[in-house]
Amino acid sequence: MENSYYNPADLAKFGNVTEFQPEMGRKFFDYYGEVFKEGALTEREKALIALAVAHAVQCPYCIDAYSTDCLQKGADETQMMEAVHVAAAIKGGAALVHGVQMMNKVKELSM
Amino acid sequence: MASTVKSLKNQHHQFADPFYQLQVLQQPVKQGETFPAFAEQLLEHGLYPLQPTGTTILQVNVGKMCNQTCKHCHVDAGPDRKEIMTRETMQHCLAALDNSPQITTVDLTGGAPEMNPDFRWFVQEICKRGRQVIVRCNLTIILANKKYYNLPEFFKEHRVHIVSSLPYFQASRTDAQRGDGVFEKSIKALLMLNEAGYGQENSGLMLDLVYNPSGAFLPSGQKSLEAEFKRRLKNGYGIEFNNLFCITNLPISRYLDYLVNSGNYQNYMQKLVDAFNPAAANNVMCRNTLSVGWDGYLYDCDFNQMLELKVERDRPQHINQFNIKQLDDRNIVLNQHCYGCTAGAGSSCGGETVK
Ligand code: SF4
Numbered sequence: 001m002e003n004s005y006y007n008p009a010d011l012a013k014f015g016n017v018t019e020f021q022p023e024m025g026r027k028f029f030d031y032y033g034e035v036f037k038e039g040a041l042t043e044r045e046k047a048l049i050a051l052a053v054a055h056a057v058q059c060p061y062c063i064d065a066y067s068t069d070c071l072q073k074g075a076d077e078t079q080m081m082e083a084v085h086v087a088a089a090i091k092g093g094a095a096l097v098h099g100v101q102m103m104n105k106v107k108e109l110s111m
Numbered sequence: 112m113a114s115t116v117k118s119l120k121n122q123h124h125q126f127a128d129p130f131y132q133l134q135v136l137q138q139p140v141k142q143g144e145t146f147p148a149f150a151e152q153l154l155e156h157g158l159y160p161l162q163p164t165g166t167t168i169l170q171v172n173v174g175k176m177c178n179q180t181c182k183h184c185h186v187d188a189g190p191d192r193k194e195i196m197t198r199e200t201m202q203h204c205l206a207a208l209d210n211s212p213q214i215t216t217v218d219l220t221g222g223a224p225e226m227n228p229d230f231r232w233f234v235q236e237i238c239k240r241g242r243q244v245i246v247r248c249n250l251t252i253i254l255a256n257k258k259y260y261n262l263p264e265f266f267k268e269h270r271v272h273i274v275s276s277l278p279y280f281q282a283s284r285t286d287a288q289r290g291d292g293v294f295e296k297s298i299k300a301l302l303m304l305n306e307a308g309y310g311q312e313n314s315g316l317m318l319d320l321v322y323n324p325s326g327a328f329l330p331s332g333q334k335s336l337e338a339e340f341k342r343r344l345k346n347g348y349g350i351e352f353n354n355l356f357c358i359t360n361l362p363i364s365r366y367l368d369y370l371v372n373s374g375n376y377q378n379y380m381q382k383l384v385d386a387f388n389p390a391a392a393n394n395v396m397c398r399n400t401l402s403v404g405w406d407g408y409l410y411d412c413d414f415n416q417m418l419e420l421k422v423e424r425d426r427p428q429h430i431n432q433f434n435i436k437q438l439d440d441r442n443i444v445l446n447q448h449c450y451g452c453t454a455g456a457g458s459s460c461g462g463e464t465v466k
């Protein structure tokens with residue numbers, strides 16, 4: 001085991017997950033490749049969504065990969081930061097909206 | 112625009128030395144490991160030795176003088192560079208054209224080619240010979256001095272095809288690469304070119320833009336980026352243009368200096384090597400283009416020119432010995448910087464090489 005959980009060099013080894021389970025790994029990467037192709041959304045829009053999700057799931061590998069990918073696809077800094085704000089707003093909102101549940105419970109239990 | 116930034120050459124910088132650059136490109140990156148030799152990659156794909164498919168473009172570098180000193184410039188051009196092509200060398204280029212009807216296009220580059228005192232004469236002479244002229248115009252030159260203000264009209268008169276660098280549709284990244292205030296001046300110059308009819312539908316006056324990354328990353332998705340550039344430039348400034356060419360920065364000269372000094376060199380080279388695409392290798396521009404230096408020497412491309420890698424030794428070395436038959440039967444001189452032409456969808460002076 002390495003003495004750190006995250007190592008930047010491991011990002012390039014992502015494909016090696018097929019070593020322990022080739023078939024599922026290959027299926028995943030085929031699907032992954034298909035998802036990021038230009039479709040109803042452009043490749044740049046998909047890279048920005050991926051960047052936002054990377055922040056929401058707080059994955060340093062994905063943040064590294066999709067910061068680079070967004071630059072490569074021509075996204076600008078403001079678009080990238082707005083994507084991160086979308087992630088932050090949804091994460092924050094998701095926490096806060098449960099406040100309604102809390103209020104419901106409090107009201108249920110209160111006189 | 113006066114620039115106070117000195118070229119590497121005039122800083123006596125080690126990266127001004129082509130031999131040193133080639134050494135850096137070939138040295139081991141970690142624990143004795145080197146990147147695979149470019150020639151070996153070609154050999155593996157049946158492309159070595161690499162030969163021309165037939166030269167149809169003569170790219171002439173008329174001098175290293177430029178009004179800008181861009182951070183990524185592979186020419187190490189700038190206001191302090193004095194190397195300028197003479198009219199005599201241009202006359203040899205014209206004689207070469209007279210003897211080589213298969214050359215349909217002359218691509219003029221620099222520096223800022225317009226700063227050569229014989230630039231307009233040269234364009235006129237090439238046009239008289241019925242060849243298409245491309246000028247790699249950095250845009251700001253049009254506003255640099257009164258004597259250049261009428262360049263758009265001159266270009267129009269000679270149906271010159273304009274290819275201009277605009278690394279981004281916003282000031283921040285453009286100025287970071289090309290210098291403060293360059294974006295704003297480039298926008299003004301583009302509007303002047305539009306005004307002359309360039310980039311306008313049915314005018315036949317071609318205005319193409321070149322995108323190259325302002326940093327240590329690769330370009331990707333030329334078509335989608337073109338759509339984004341068109342949308343942003345049209346909505347933001349009312350600018351029209353024809354095509355966007357995505358060009359990969361090759362690891363030489365000032366860009367190599369940037370990569371090494373910012374700690375990005377190894378990762379960038381690794382990206383280029385990992386993205387090697389045999390289809391792009393098959394279409395590299397040196398297969399249909401020959402490059403002439405300011406002093407008349409011949410090279411496989413403008414990058415080899417800056418690395419002082421002349422065409423194969425037993426072939427004509429100088430424009431005054433030009434013989435297209437002998438030159439088309441040459442082996443192209445390759446080195447590790449060539450990985451920049453073969454990454455992903457490929458890169459050439461006309462953008463991606465794999466459709
Ligand atoms: S990249 Fe072009 S405009 Fe910039 S310094 Fe070099 S030759 Fe001049």
Ligand code: SF4
Pocket residue numbers: 395396397398411412413414415443444445446448449452
């Ligand atoms: S750098 Fe020059 S010689 Fe090498 S592949 Fe590109 S165009 Fe050809």
